[in-house]
Amino acid sequence: MRVVLFGASGMVGQGVLRECLADPGVESVLAIGRSPLGAAHPKVEEIVHRDFLDFTAIEPRLADRDACFFCLGVSSAGMTEESYRRVTYDITLAAARSLVRASPGMTFIYVSGAGTDSTERGKSMWARVKGETENALLSLPFGHACMFRPAIIAPGRGIRSKTAAYRLFYSVSRPLLPIAGALFPGFVVTSGQIGRAMIAVVRRGPPRAVLESREIRAWGGG
Secondary structure, X not given: OEEEEEOOOOHHHHHHHHHHHHOOOOOEEEEEEOOOOOOOOOOEEXXXXXXXXXXXXXXXXXXXXXXXXXXXXXXXXXXXXXXXXXXXXXXXXXXXXXXXXXXXXXXXXXXXXXXXXXXXXXXXXXXXXXXXXXXXXXXXXXXXXXXXXXXXXXXOOOOOOOOHHHHHHHHHHHHHHHHHHHHOOOOEEEHHHHHHHHHHHHHHOOXXXXXXHHHHHHHOOO
C-alpha cells in the first residue's frame, strides 16, 4: 500500500503515521507539508510544498498511490467563516482534485468531525463548512472516498496537539479518557485507532461513506 499523508505533524496525523510505519503492508508514506517533517524512516518520503491551494506542480509524484489519509485541519475558534472555509474546504479540495487526476483509483479518507452538517444549512459555521467539504469530496471520482467523523480523540503516547486549548484539555482529561472510552465507545477514539481503521478501510473497502467514532473504533481494533 502506497499512502499519501497530509497533516503528519498534527495530533491525528502523527498517530496515523505511526500506524502506517508499524504496518508491514504499508510500503511507503508520502508526507506533504509546508515545512520538513524530519521523519527519518525508510518508508517515509517528504514533499515540502508551500502553496496549499495549488498542487499541480507535484501531481507527477502523486501518481500510482493507493490511498490518501487527509488529517490536516484547524479549530474554527476565533476564525471567520471565510478564513475557516479557506483552510478547511479550499485546501482540501485543491489537494483532492490533484490526487484524483494523478491516482483516480485511490481511496481518499478525510478526517472530519462528529456533528458535521451534511445539509450545509445548519447554524453551526464549522459544521456547515465541514459538510460542504465532505459532500464535495464524495462527488469526486475516486475509487472510494470515506469521511471519518471522530468525536473525542485521545492522542497516543508522546503526541501533543498544536492547538493550545486542546493541549490544556488533554493535559486535564488524559487520565479519564480510557474510562470515557470504555463507558462511551460512541464518542472516544484514539489516534492509533484512526490510523488502523484507515488502513483497514483501504484494504477492505469502506462499509459506507461516513464512519462515526464507534465504527472507527471497531475498524481500528477497539
